[in-house]
Amino acid sequence: MLNKNDIINIKDAIRSSIERNEIPGANLLIFKNGKEIFYHEDGLASKEEQISIKRDTIFRLFSMTKPITSAAAMILLERGKIDLYEPVSRYLEGFRNQLVEENNSLVPVRREMRIKDLLNMTSGLMYGGECEAGKAAGRVFEEVDKRLLTDSPLNTIEIANLLGKCPLAFHPGESWVYGTSADILAAIIEIVSGKRYGEFLKEEIFEPMGMRDTAFYVPMEKRERLANTYGADGKGGLSLYTGNHLGIIQSMNREPAYEAGGAGLVSTIDDYAKFSLMLMNSGTYEGTYIMHPRTVKYMTSKSLSVVQEKGLESWYELEGHSYGNLMRILTDTSKAGTIGSPYEYGWDGWLGCYFANCPTDNLNFLFMTQKTDAGTMEITRKLRNIIISSY
Numbered sequence: 001m002l003n004k005n006d007i008i009n010i011k012d013a014i015r016s017s018i019e020r021n022e023i024p025g026a027n028l029l030i031f032k033n034g035k036e037i038f039y040h041e042d043g044l045a046s047k048e049e050q051i052s053i054k055r056d057t058i059f060r061l062f063s064m065t066k067p068i069t070s071a072a073a074m075i076l077l078e079r080g081k082i083d084l085y086e087p088v089s090r091y092l093e094g095f096r097n098q099l100v101e102e103n104n105s106l107v108p109v110r111r112e113m114r115i116k117d118l119l120n121m122t123s124g125l126m127y128g129g130e131c132e133a134g135k136a137a138g139r140v141f142e143e144v145d146k147r148l149l150t151d152s153p154l155n156t157i158e159i160a161n162l163l164g165k166c167p168l169a170f171h172p173g174e175s176w177v178y179g180t181s182a183d184i185l186a187a188i189i190e191i192v193s194g195k196r197y198g199e200f201l202k203e204e205i206f207e208p209m210g211m212r213d214t215a216f217y218v219p220m221e222k223r224e225r226l227a228n229t230y231g232a233d234g235k236g237g238l239s240l241y242t243g244n245h246l247g248i249i250q251s252m253n254r255e256p257a258y259e260a261g262g263a264g265l266v267s268t269i270d271d272y273a274k275f276s277l278m279l280m281n282s283g284t285y286e287g288t289y290i291m292h293p294r295t296v297k298y299m300t301s302k303s304l305s306v307v308q309e310k311g312l313e314s315w316y317e318l319e320g321h322s323y324g325n326l327m328r329i330l331t332d333t334s335k336a337g338t339i340g341s342p343y344e345y346g347w348d349g350w351l352g353c354y355f356a357n358c359p360t361d362n363l364n365f366l367f368m369t370q371k372t373d374a375g376t377m378e379i380t381r382k383l384r385n386i387i388i389s390s391y
Contacts, residue, residue, distance in 0.1 A: 002030070002038055002390050009386050011040060017379040018043040021238050023352065024230045025053040026369040026379075029269050030387060033362045034277060045227040045370075048240065055270065058213055058226045059368045060252065062245075062263045062349035063375075066182045066326040068201065068275060069261035070119060070299055071291065072189050074325070075204055078295045081192050084116035088123075091188045092157070094164030100124065101132045101167045113172040115188065118181040119325045120303045122311075124168030125179040127246070136166035137180060144247040144258065153257040156197055159247065160187035176304060176311030182326055186261025197259040209274045209285045214267040216259045218252040226252060226266070229351060231372035241372050245350065263350070269368045276346075276355050276364050300345045300357070302329040317376050338384045341391075348376045356384065361391045 002010075010028065017023050025043020029036065041053045076082045089095040089112055098113065099106040117123040128138040140162045147153050154162070160183060169177050186197045193200045198216045206214050218226050229250065233239035244250050247258050252266055278285040279300060282293035291299075303324030304312075312318050320336030321328045327347050333340040341358035348354040352374030357364040365387055367380055 001032070002387070006386055006390050007038065010038075010383060011042070013379060013382045013386065014040065014042050017382075021232075021236060022377070022379060023369045023371050023374075024228070024238055026352075026367060027053050027055065027057065027269050028365065028367050028383065029273055030365040031273070031277065031280075031363070032391070034281060045225075047228070047230070047238070051224075053227070054225070056213070056225055056268055057368070058218055058222060058266050058268055059353055059370055060227075060229065060248070060250075060349075060351055061265045061267050061272070061353050062248070062351050064267075064272070064347055064349040064353045064355065065261065065263050065265040067347050067355075068205065068265065069182045069185055069189075070326040071205060071275070071279075072197075072201060072261075073115070073119060073185055074291050074295050074299050076189065076192055078292055082115060082188070084114065084119070086115050087112035088115060088118065088164070088184060088188070089113070091191045092160050092164055092184065094161030095184075096164075098164065099167050100171050101169060106132075106167055109168065110171045111173065113168075115185070116303075117172045118185045118188075120308070121176050121178055121181050121323060121326070122173050122304070122308055123179070123181045123184070124170045124172055124175075124177065125163060125166070125181050125184065126169050126177055127179050129169075131169060133167045133169040137163060140166065141247055145244055148244055148247060148249060148258075154247075155257040156183075156190055156259050156261075157187045159258055160184045174307070176308045176323065178315070180262060182262035183260050186259060189261070190259075197261060198255075205275070205290060206271075208288045208290065209278060211267070211271040211274055214265060214271045216264050216266075217249070217255050218266055220253075223253065225268075227370045229370045229372065238371070245372075267353075269366050272353075272355060272368075273364075273366055276357055276366060280357050280359065280362070280364050299325045300327070300329070300359075301325075302331055338381045339388045340384075341388055348374075348380070350375065352377060352380070354380050358388065358391075361388070363388070363391055
């Protein structure tokens with residue numbers, strides 16, 4: 001259990017990270033056996049207005065949207081609405097007759113991309129990069145950004161179809177690469193459910209669990225709670241970031257046409273904790289059923305083959321991990337770069353939001369901040385080591 005020294009070390013680590021301008025501010029929430037045992041907040045949500053981080057501060061999740069998209073797919077899966085071996089092209093015409101970049105030329109895919117490939121990032125879809133697959137995806141997002149704040153923004157399904165026409169980095173199922181798979185999955189969920197993706201999430205996950213501050217935009221009455229985003233200024237400090245990234249409206253001041261399943265949600269630490277606790281409790285939260293325990297077990301297990309896992313090797317922060325259903329899965333604690341709990345799972349986001357569920361120790365915790373290019377950063381690893389070593 002956390003003792004007095006652990007608490008001091010947690011607070012000191014966060015304060016030190018703020019003082020070194022690594023982050024503007026953050027909050028941290030820890031649960032043991034489903035009960036809250038610790039909460040801490042420090043630093044600023046707005047340096048310009050000197051507004052402190054609070055428990056109800058709203059954060060842009062970016063890639064911590066992905067586990068929620070995975071859960072949405074699992075809901076449809078257990079209802080028999082989708083089959084993981086269905087080709088993506090059944091729902092999205094842009095995924096017909098796909099090509100793969102191979103030996104500096106484009107060749108037809110050996111097999112069609114499947115929904116299962118989207119959940120496991122074995123699709124060959126990329127966010128960007130120097131190869132032709134990455135450059136093509138980059139051009140799509142340039143067009144998304146160009147039209148983002150106009151009267152004709154691209155919507156979730158339109159963007160998915162454009163991404164489907166990009167060359168793939170490899171044949172579906174033959175490797176692993178981090179990319180736009182969750183965004184394509186959101187488009188499929190829209191088509192299958194007959195509802196906008198955000199409406200499906202609201203009806204099936206957010207409203208049943210009381211996640212009142214989780215959505216694809218922030219209405220005016222909540223705007224003062226939205227944290228600012230900061231980036232390194234190159235001089236040892238932090239400067240305000242106001243750009244739009246991956247088609248996400250930075251100001252979150254309007255309902256977007258593009259509800260990005262890989263990056264678009266905002267939330268609070270308490271809202272996301274409800275989602276985390278639901279998974280820890282095998283699919284229910286405070287008596288509210290979201291999905292079956294066996295579905296949660298499937299969702300939180302590794303899915304990659306040994307060959308596919310080689311794609312993870314360049315991501316050194318995932319040493320000791322595998323991947324499945326849009327989350328990291330710790331499979332070898334001896335190889336990880338932090339103290340870990342066997343079979344823990346979770347994910348992080350571009351701006352530093354992070355969660356970890358540790359079923360073996362019945363422990364879960366969340367960390368929220370807003371710093372560009374953060375992901376799982378030094379302060380996150382330090383906090384992990386303090387927290388997990390205590391149990």
